[in-house]
Amino acid sequence: MNSARPPGEAVIQVEDLGKTYGGKLEAVKGVSFEVAPGEIFGFLGPNGAGKTTTVSMLTTLLTPTRGRAMVAGLDVATQAAQVRREIGLVFQDSTADGELTGRENLILAGGLFGMTPAECRAPIEMLLARMDLADAGDRRVKGYSGGMKRRLELAVAMVHTPKILFLDEPTIGLDPQGRAGFWRYIQELRREQQVTIFMTTHYLDEVENLCDRIAIIDHGRIIATGTNDALKEKVGGDVVELRTPGAARDLTETLRGVPGVREVRREGDLYQVKCSRAEGLVSALVMACDGAGVTPEGITVKRPSIDRVFLELTGKAYREEGYDDGRAAQASAFGARARGGR
Numbered sequence: 001m002n003s004a005r006p007p008g009e010a011v012i013q014v015e016d017l018g019k020t021y022g023g024k025l026e027a028v029k030g031v032s033f034e035v036a037p038g039e040i041f042g043f044l045g046p047n048g049a050g051k052t053t054t055v056s057m058l059t060t061l062l063t064p065t066r067g068r069a070m071v072a073g074l075d076v077a078t079q080a081a082q083v084r085r086e087i088g089l090v091f092q093d094s095t096a097d098g099e100l101t102g103r104e105n106l107i108l109a110g111g112l113f114g115m116t117p118a119e120c121r122a123p124i125e126m127l128l129a130r131m132d133l134a135d136a137g138d139r140r141v142k143g144y145s146g147g148m149k150r151r152l153e154l155a156v157a158m159v160h161t162p163k164i165l166f167l168d169e170p171t172i173g174l175d176p177q178g179r180a181g182f183w184r185y186i187q188e189l190r191r192e193q194q195v196t197i198f199m200t201t202h203y204l205d206e207v208e209n210l211c212d213r214i215a216i217i218d219h220g221r222i223i224a225t226g227t228n229d230a231l232k233e234k235v236g237g238d239v240v241e242l243r244t245p246g247a248a249r250d251l252t253e254t255l256r257g258v259p260g261v262r263e264v265r266r267e268g269d270l271y272q273v274k275c276s277r278a279e280g281l282v283s284a285l286v287m288a289c290d291g292a293g294v295t296p297e298g299i300t301v302k303r304p305s306i307d308r309v310f311l312e313l314t315g316k317a318y319r320e321e322g323y324d325d326g327r328a329a330q331a332s333a334f335g336a337r338a339r340g341g342r
């Protein structure tokens with residue numbers, strides 16, 4: 001199975017997509033992947049990897065210099081106006097107008113899609129309630145907390161009921177609680193409105209907890225695509241650790257003989273058993289030990305992290321870095337363009 005391909009018909013199809021800035025800086029070097037309807041697809045990568053550039057091409061804000069991207073069956077290069085009607089976009093920097101109320105921002109957003117205030121009313125009330133902003137709807141946005149602003153951004157992006165939502169580092173700047181809350185809203189939107197979600201992030205826990213499938217991008221190239229489990233399996237699967245304090249026998253060969261075991265390492269009374277999935281294997285390992293007259297203690301299962309996937313595929317550790325002012329300014333410039341409808 002090609003893990004770059006989701007099961008079923010794709011709503012985002014990207015083929016050899018690339019962007020070279022100013023004729024020389026190749027920020028995205030020909031990426032290919034597909035996203036299925038209703039998926040939460042995570043685009044993970046360190047600073048400068050090419051995430052925002054890719055989102056900008058998929059949302060028609062930037063013209064690709066190579067390859068092709070189809071969004072909702074429309075070509076982003078030749079059918080940009082139609083694409084924009086099908087998608088919602090949330091940028092890492094706030095684009096809401098602080099001087100206006102939440103409700104006014106939503107009416108303005110609907111207006112950009114040709115909706116009259118009357119047409120906007122029902123979706124706006126639904127979204128304010130859904131985002132827990134019903135009571136704050138008539139307050140000025142500049143008085144909102146960071147989490148409330150993010151939820152408003154999400155509502156703004158959803159006013160015209162798009163089929164696909166693009167989120168560029170949507171939880172940047174939120175505390176862990178705010179981030180977990182935001183994930184819940186995303187999941188509800190997907191469940192209740194069958195929205196497909198494409199989100200970039202540089203938080204490893206975000207892709208582990210929220211995303212159905214992920215692509216890892218580094219230096220403009222996709223280095224891996226698949227489900228969390230598939231990627232983890234790629235770098236060697238689970239490790240079951242068991243201790244046999246005081247046991248005289250060496251159990252290495254016994255454990256190696258258990259079906260499903262790939263490798264066994266021993267350090268003193270600690271055995272590390274590598275396998276693709278630990279489920280179902282733990283009891284077989286315990287039984288094998290019992291059969292050899294040893295009762296193991298302290299059994300733990302270690303699942304590999306996406307961090308390790310990154311390390312093994314790139315040879316360098318994944319770092320979650322902060323943002324300098326230059327990047328924030330760049331993001332807000334994008335935000336202004338998004339609001340202006342171009």
Ligand SMILES: Nc1ncnc2c1ncn2[C@@H]1O[C@H](COP(=O)(O)OP(=O)(O)OP(=O)(O)O)[C@@H](O)[C@H]1O
Pocket residue numbers: 021022025027045046047048049050051052053054202327
């Ligand atoms: N408008 C631009 N002009 C020239 N170079 C750019 C422009 N935008 C981005 N770049 C460069 O392209 C590369 C990819 O940038 P991009 O913003 O897509 O990365 P990113 O993965 O979104 O990073 P971050 O996590 O910091 O947001 C970087 O080297 C960046 O400096």
Ligand SMILES: [Mg+2]
Pocket residue numbers: 051052053168
């Ligand atoms: Mg970015």
